[in-house]
Amino acid sequence: MLKKQKKYSIVDIEKRKLIYLIIPALLLYLVFIVYPSIRAFAYSFTDWSGFNLNPIFIGVKNFVELFGDPKFLVSFKNSIVIFIVGGIIIFAIAFLFSSFSSGKAKGKKFYRAIIFMPFILQPVAVTTIWGFLTNPSFGLINIILNKIGLGILAKPWMSPDYIFGLVVFVIIWVNVGFYLVIFLSAIGKIPKHLFESAKIEGANQFQIFTKITIPLIYDVIIVAFVFWGVVSIKMFELVYSFTGNLARPELYTVPVYVYAMGFGGGYSKIFRLGYASSMALVLFLIIIVFVVLLRYLTNKRETIEY
């Protein structure tokens, strides 16, 4: 009797091909992301400088130390401030400009390009520019403030009293353009007739924005918000550049502190990869909790179709 041959449809064959196609990327992901993450998890329970292959298991000592470490707490506070304060201001400005730019305002493309430009600059270049702009002796900002009679506002912006505020400001300046572009493209997808109908029925700009625009781009807002949460908590390059090779601990964010502790980078000469791994693990857990929470909130909402 002939054995019954299994039949594969074209769709099945295509799906099987898919498996082979994802294997290279998957391998890279496993080797460079999954495996190091597992090792980092293990190292977070060790005392290890990274100069040998013999980490010493110390249980949860790193975690106990972490939550009593004033520098970690400052770094954690800085990361949270950047996330919350930076986020509120970035989203408020991006909303404001997106409602302005999506209308028929003159020169809107020009303004859009200007606002987006800082986002494409290298973080080190951004820091250098702001270092010059805020220099107490020849910085443009203080010179302008003095010229227009607002000399009382001219400050040593890079001093410990003001530098964190300046860093948050620069982060906003850099990022606002990116979120503006995201919101503009989402608003662009909303059918024009919805706005026209609202106008005919007498809705003002504010009502249109709150009752039509925001509900219809809600999903994009959530995605943007999740993205900002991850970006802000992981923020490294820009803050690192402002610390001047790690010379300003009051500016550290969690990732910068992880680097300072684990890699002896810049002028730091600390090599505690085990301790740094424990911090990275805490950072990872924070991001996971944040993403899961937002996914939960997003999923609760009904899908809007138009």
Added chain:
Amino acid sequence: MAKFIKRLFLVVFILLISTILATTLLLSCKEVAPAEEAEEAAPAEEAEETTEVTEKASFEGREITLWISWGEGATMTTFYEDMAEDYKSATGATVNVVNVPISQQEVYRPAILEGNVPDICETHISWAYDYAISEGTVLEISDIFEEKAWDKDVEFESIFWEGALDQWPLEEGSRYYVPSQSLTSGIFYNKTDFDARGFEVPKTWDEFIPICEAYKADGIAPFSQDGGVNFYNFFFGYWFCQRVAGPGTLYDASKDPSAELWDDPKLLEAFDWVYRISPSGDLDYFIDDFSGYTWPGGQADWAAGKGAFLNNSACIINETSSIVSADFVYGFFPFPEVTGGRGSINGAESRTFGFFIPKDSENVDVAKDFIKFALTDKYQIKLMDIPWLPAVKGLEDKLSEDNRFYEALSAMIEMNDNATEVFEVYDKTQGPWFDTVLMPLQDQVIFGKITAEEFIEKIKEDQVEWYK
């Protein structure tokens, strides 16, 4: 669809497990490597013992890698590239110069783990100790000091200036590091302007204060300063500690878990001097709003004449030489002593750069020979043009008056010649304690936010906590 997902999961799971197993296996091979390495290393050591390094030995066809702590295009990079070419002509060996600036340790660590180390590292001595020697990754090279120098018929050890050679404690008489150049810190100034005002180089702060006051009266800040760089700010705290409390006092206080050594009244006095020159102090000697200066704004303002003096390391000459005016002549004098202080003006700082050979180097014989070659007079004299101070003694008279930095260099050499005691920068306190405990607090004193008394009180608390 369900079948497809099942299969996909199966494939992913198998891949995940096999990758983890494969990687673990690979790393395990590495982990048991010490014994194998020891076996493999044995022939190299034997070779090292049997191959006596002689002057101008031929290493035709051999190749070594030299990591230097300077960036591409830097004067020091050119210096080492030229040296490598000369060495090839002399011995036939190729020296591959690799730029690994500032954070050499970040690259060194994976290189150690991978077993792919350079044959020689050129770096700052304190960095070498912190990340390489203290971790047991460096080859002991005491024997090189007993050999003959490359260009002289004398023992290699005898060619060094003591201040360059003996900066770090030896472990049971063993040496791991060969100094190649020396650096110091102190007060830098524009000699043209200084001399034109008729000032004499001050030896004490009693002599220095009237000079600073004269500059202040002319609207020039006595000191320009990059306040954003905490370890630059600490040049003041450190030097006052050396002059008032004496060398080693700060170091001892930093190592005391009970922090009681901070009760030494001389340490309080030292930090009181820092407070006095801060914006809140009676002297107020810094350029306005210096706490807001980021590097290199402060030194650029000094070069432009907005500040009369710069208390910094000799690197400052190299970093500012392209922006000073044509008539700017670099002057240098040691940090003045404080009347009644335990330290004298004859206490000099020597911060050395030099070479070490990683344990896993496969070309130890060539590496050692190259190090001796680098310490020949030709290159040591050339260093002074960059300008650095040589690690080799007796070259003072080789400093040419045509050297653009003659005045500053001869003052530094004179300081070294007169040195009755030599100490490492920051009294050797750099490290985790320095970064974590000292730096944030000393910044507050120099910015005039806290007094010396508050500083001592706070550092005692923080230090006790830190040692816990």
